[in-house]
Amino acid sequence: MLDTVQAPVRRDLRALTDAGLLDAAGAGRGRTYHGSPDLRALWADIRSSRPPKAVDDPHETLAQQQLPGIDAPLARRGTLDPA
Numbered sequence: 001m002l003d004t005v006q007a008p009v010r011r012d013l014r015a016l017t018d019a020g021l022l023d024a025a026g027a028g029r030g031r032t033y034h035g036s037p038d039l040r041a042l043w044a045d046i047r048s049s050r051p052p053k054a055v056d057d058p059h060e061t062l063a064q065q066q067l068p069g070i071d072a073p074l075a076r077r078g079t080l081d082p083a
Contacts, residue, residue, distance in 0.1 A: 013033060016022040022033045035043070 013022065013024070017024050017033070020036055021039045023036050025032050025034065
């Protein structure tokens with residue numbers, strides 16, 4: 001059963017490598033795949049063209065909130081600022 005699953009995966013990884021989207025390193029069970037420089041450049045272009053997120057870190061917003069029944073706002077995740 002495992003061979004029937006691995007065959008399409010191997011085929012797809014080979015196709016992505018042949019297309020220049022992935023770089024393969026190593027051999028056998030130690031083989032790893034990483035995005036090629038072209039793929040990384042394309043992803044960087046896509047990310048830079050997107051508008052910035054309203055909130056980059058959801059914990060930052062939570063840290064500014066107050067818990068019910070507690071007078072001090074949260075200073076950091078899981079801690080309270082007594083001041």
